[in-house]
Amino acid sequence: MNKIKTLINKKQIKKRIKTIAKEIDKDFKDEQIIIICVLKGSFYFVNDIIRKLKNKNILIDFVKIKSYSNTSSTNNIDFQLDTSFNLKNKNIIIIDDILDTGNTLYFLTNHIKKMGPKKIKTCVLLNKQARRKKEINADYVGFEIDNNFVVGYGLDYEEKYRQLQYIAILKK
Ligand code: IMP
Ligand code: MG
Numbered sequence: 794m795n796k797i798k799t800l801i802n803k804k805q806i807k808k809r810i811k812t813i814a815k816e817i818d819k820d821f822k823d824e825q826i827i828i829i830c831v832l833k834g835s836f837y838f839v840n841d842i843i844r845k846l847k848n849k850n851i852l853i854d855f856v857k858i859k860s861y862s863n864t865s866s867t868n869n870i871d872f873q874l875d876t877s878f879n880l881k882n883k884n885i886i887i888i889d890d891i892l893d894t895g896n897t898l899y900f901l902t903n904h905i906k907k908m909g910p911k912k913i914k915t916c917v918l919l920n921k922q923a924r925r926k927k928e929i930n931a932d933y934v935g936f937e938i939d940n941n942f943v944v945g946y947g948l949d950y951e952e953k954y955r956q957l958q959y960i961a962i963l964k965k
């Protein structure tokens with residue numbers, strides 16, 4: 794196993810998630826929202842955030858996209874699972890673990906826009922601005938981080954470390 798160093802602890806994540814949930818509640822009130830969870834990385838984040846929402850008019854769906862092999866981002870989008878909902882005239886929030894080059898969210902927002910949603914918002918736990926290749930920003934951001942490879946709280950390195958309850962920098 795590689796060496797890891799805590800970057801964002803469990804308490805910090807919990808506190809930030811509460812704030813983001815409040816922002817979402819303020820923006821959507823009790824309007825229905827379809828939450829799109831981008832697998833695999835955002836399963837922890839989605840799980841924690843939806844339980845903090847006061848709005849109970851929430852539907853959840855999953856998409857699966859792979860844009861990463863080991864630590865170098867590739868431009869290849871491997872779209873493995875699409876949404877099963879009809880998103881026409883719906884409020885959508887796409888939730889991903891991290892916004893890095895932007896390839897994933899850029900692809901996914903364009904894909905979902907074609908389905909004619911009413912409103913489409915994006916939410917990421919982490920933003921790694923330094924590596925952005927596509928012009929895309931998330932509407933809700935948990936934490937801004939420097940250009941380090943991070944693991945934990947859903948994020949992996951070669952499928953490992955997802956189960957950590959905190960976010961850590963992976964040392965190589
Ligand atoms: P993007 O398409 O380059 O923005 O990358 C988004 C995806 O790459 C995320 O959903 C993650 O799965 C993965 N990713 C990007 N940076 C990291 C990282 O530091 N650790 C683990 N996964 C990452
Ligand atoms: Mg991912």
